[in-house]
Amino acid sequence: MGIALGGLATLDPTVSSHLDTKEAVMIGAIAGSLIPDIDTILKLRNNAKYIRNHRGITHSIPAVLLWPLLITFILHLLFRDAHLFDLWMWTFIGVIIHVFVDIFNAYGTQAFRPFSQKWVALGIINTFDPYFFTIHIIGIIIWAIGGSPGPTFITVFGVIIVYYFIRIAMNLNLRHKIKKQLPNVEKIIISPTMRFNRWHLAIIAKNHFYVGNATNGEIKVHDVFERMEEPSSALMEAAKQDENLSAFLSFSPVYRFETAEYSDHIEVRFIDLRYRSKGYYPFVAVVQLDFDLNIICSYTGWIFSEKKLRKKLDYLPN
Incomplete structure (x- = not known):
């Protein structure tokens, strides 16, 4: 650019x-x-x-x-x-x-x-959009082989503007379809993919979270989670003091949470619902605490399997 x-x-x-x-x-x-x-x-x-x-x-x-x-x-x-x-x-x-x-x-x-x-x-353009990138590369190649840069890049930016309007129209049309298909929708988070006609969906409704995708305008729901308020508990308050979880919560607009008790610690996990990939939710924040609610270790970031997450947590110093 x-x-x-x-x-x-x-x-x-x-x-x-x-x-x-x-x-x-x-x-x-x-x-x-x-x-x-x-x-x-x-x-x-x-x-x-x-x-x-x-x-x-x-x-x-x-x-x-x-x-x-x-x-x-x-x-x-x-x-x-x-x-x-x-x-x-x-x-x-x-x-x-x-x-x-x-x-x-x-x-x-x-x-x-x-x-x-x-x-x-x-949620209009993918973080790396291959069409956006290719249009710029074509313009640069034309310039490199002797094309006039001014007219070349006026054309490039003109095409980009048209592309943006097309993507905006697709996004708005998809939002309209979601509201017709799903009940009591409060917020729709659409994440474009590198495929032109495919979008990831995370939808907040009155009582549920819906996670799915849309391909060629057809909406498919993969997971439905009951929408639960975070309990006001000493465990949650202690976990939220952790830097990793605090950073996650400052960024993620739609997530679910889980708690699990093991023989020597309690684990609190927050899961971002925007990035479902092959049935797994890779963007998480995990905090492990002892039974006195002291933080043992924590992690936030992208992990694409439970095995890798366990290795990451085991590697962190206690």
Whole structure:
């Protein structure tokens, strides 16, 4: 996207006629389209830090305003003759487009911080959308073999806009069908997949959670769970003090929970219902406590089998 934006910037007369500005804008557009995801480095610390903060403050309103200024300042040190306003403008567009695109996938972002901590996730485009990616690659190839970048990327972005409207219409149509098919629906969470006509569904109704998918507009429910309120108990309060579970709860909008008692500990498990895969729910938070409700160990993240989860928990220090 950054490369595509840099190509589109050649339509700006100041950019196209000034070499330093042109080079700086290309770098700025790429950097702007990448820098909000600098928080990915938190993955190196632990999953809890990553889940709680990824696409949070780095995608917020203050960050969107500050990132272009920071990048422009740095690039101005390298390209002294570059026109500052054009450099800032195209870098700013790169940052804005990044955050805008993130709003439309199922993971979402806290784009309205500090005014709202709510996650905005419209579920229109997959986190990695092969069609979106391919359209950009085609544009870059055309440019590389001698095509004019301005008209090429106007066409690319025009196709992308049409694609977005098609996906929005599909999403809205699916929501309408779900409300007709299932009773007392309160909230619908739609997660697009890499397949154009397939969507994952997590539906909150008055008394139940429904998990399923939709293929070619046909809705299929795989699992139905009774909707239960979390008990106000000392066990739950103790478990929620854990960093991993707290991070999970700050991110997940629809989940179920389980408790189990073993010979030497109690286990509390929270299961995100959005990501069913081959009958398994891989995104979880698990807390193990002793009988005095002291936390022994915990984990949150993606685990695709019970065996791997057990290994992960056994590996963690007591």
